[in-house]
Amino acid sequence: MSSNAISRIFGGADKFISNSISLLIIVGGAMVALTVVLQVLLRYVFKVPLFGLEEFSRLIAVWVYFFGAVLGTKWDTHVQGDVAGRLFSSARARAVIKTVTWVVSLVVCGLFLYHAAAYSLWLYGTGERTTGLWWPRIYSVGSMFFGALFMTLYSIANVARYAKEAAVGSRPAAGGAS
Template identity: 30%
Template structure:
């Protein structure tokens, strides 16, 4: 299991996904800032408006937020409450980490499945934005992409934590009781 995790984390796919996410984050961030600056300039300097600008910003913001969330899972920098685990012994921390990663993996996979259903429905019925008539599935696809990436990273980190936990448990076979 440790070799599998190590191979995945050193693979071309892993590096490519990270670079793709970084590129999407930079491009969408710059795009949102530029479009908002343009909107402010047009509205308050030229007393004009750019029709449908809010719809475009929302789509870019969806991609920024969901890809940013998946990148946070990759970095293990997402919001979490970790005071209680710090008070536990090392083996209990490892076990709790396995439980948390398993729960997160399951939830991300379920949300990915729901995102597939949502996009399928949107493609079937093809709802569109009110102004520019942009298909809704374009922004909804970011939800699927984000949760699939979160699922992938969560499963890899679950396997990594499971390997760490089992190695701690194996080290303890010498005499000390597990969970102390």
Template identity: 35%
Template sequence: MSASVNILNKVDRFLAGSMKTIIIAVIVMATFTMFLQVISRYVFQVAISGLDELAGHTAVWLYLMGAAYGTYERTHIKADMMHLFVKSPRVLQVIRAAAAAVSVVISCYMTTWAFGYIKWSILKHEVTPTLRLPTVIFQLPILIGAFLMVVYFLREFIDILRRGPQVSPVSEQEG
């Protein structure tokens, strides 16, 4: 294995570990804030300002890191039913490559949009209504998640092209 491939594998493992850590931390944080909100409101009849805001904004981190991790694991949601209608492995490969290419383009657009959104937010000094936190904290996962999706969709696209036509395991079982 070449040194550059070894470095890329280490970066890949680091990014995957970072995404897992962020996802777990955000789940714990969201669960704690919701639990605290329920206890304070229904047990002590006291509303704690900002907990709903924090839970909602925290969910953005969960959604986008989850989407990026799903793309990394290739467990993202896709409607891959073409193997039921198309029996040619070559045509299936072209369709899968086209779908991956479209995913790369959409993720690139999303990354570009997120970058502009964050830049605008920084220039406007945008803050959340209750806690007065900089909104860039909760907009950053859009950029990070979209960029990671570009990387992993691009990797999927390249892998599809490298693999060559293959028969789907599902279509092999049907035949």
């Protein structure tokens, strides 16, 4: 297989993942908003709370949170303090700073991935369930592992992208790892 074919395959997979996560964020955000409105109406207007609705909302919200973290890592749009980058005027120096920053982020994501995987495996082994609806807790904790995995992969892509920019001195395309 040629490098162009491999690049097309990974590019297509990346686009599919990104579009899927974006859609899930939109649907999940709408579901959380609707469940909150429904819960308020049921509890305070009709005086009849619906059992388990808060638990469902939390499950969706935690997945939406980690989906957003994945896209923030992919697009390099997460909150960051870029004071060091403003001290240097050349694109290459800024790329070196970004590379170092992403290496640190990669180490942190790797640690997060390790602990999320260990906790997820332990939790799966215990079979622990939620207190309200008795859903397996791995449904919500799995979001940490999913988020950590894709944040680590996109951090690797960003390290490679900025390292290439630092070596060549060119500017990468806007929008993060692509």
